[in-house]
Amino acid sequence: MNVDMPMPDAAISAALRGPFALDDDTAYRRWRDQKLARYPRRVEDLIVEVHDPRKLRASEAAELRRVCRIANLAIYASPLAGVADKNLPRRLGAQLGLARHVANPLADDDGISSLEVVPGKMTRGYIPYSSQRLLWHTDGYYNAMPDSIRAFILHCVQPADGGVNRLLDHEIAYILLRDADPEYVRALAADDVMTIPANTESGVATRPARTGPVFSVDAADGSLHMRYTARTRSIEWRSDDVTRAARQFLEQLLTGDSQYVFTHRLAGGEGLVCNNVLHDRTAFTPATADQPGRLIYRIRYRDRVAGTAAAADHSATHPW
């Protein structure tokens, strides 16, 4: 039995519009050229030093928002290595306009997941709670559209050997796909392009199958949303040639050495704030007698980082 309303996702998906509309090349070019002209080239350009993520100075908050506005992600570095304060991510998010968190079935009651090696969860097939690598994805690709995850924060309390993230702004993925062939974008924006099978545990469906687009545009703020997983087992893709070619292009981009893919291992006290960009993670070394285990807090939101939507990005009066 499905635990939520069996509303077809296709009926509520949002068509591409604004600079993302395929029939308006002028708007696209203007947005694209502006975006690429100021795009960061080095991971260092994404790092913002903060004295305490729970109590940002106005200048620190402004800088995090500025970096998120141009790259959809920012990395903060604080002196709080080893400080296990579970309220930290929520307090940080609140200062960046992130308010509506999305609960996760495996998260602790406060909506904040402690990502660490948990044998019970690992054996149920939840790789984030293991030390294994995570393939490229956006968070919540298995969620229904109204529960789409627009932003998330990862805060590193304790790193380990490994656990390196690669990050790719999904707007850059859109640009590279569209520049290669606009038909790739059209295929990936189809309402039925990707189906995630139902999640079943012990024969009971805990989540129904989800069919929906890879690319969609938020009806409220005009921002681009991406739903993707590089996982292949039991993901159903539309089987036409253009979809296949688009997927291959994206896979090559993610596995190649694109200048737009950033690589970073979060150190203790560091964190990632992002508008749910594409990301992966390498495997890491589990805890030993001498080395504590890796601990990352994660919180996910329905909101984007304030002031980073396409509409805000276009405001000529918005100071950078």
Ligand SMILES: [Fe+2]
């Ligand atoms: Fe993730």
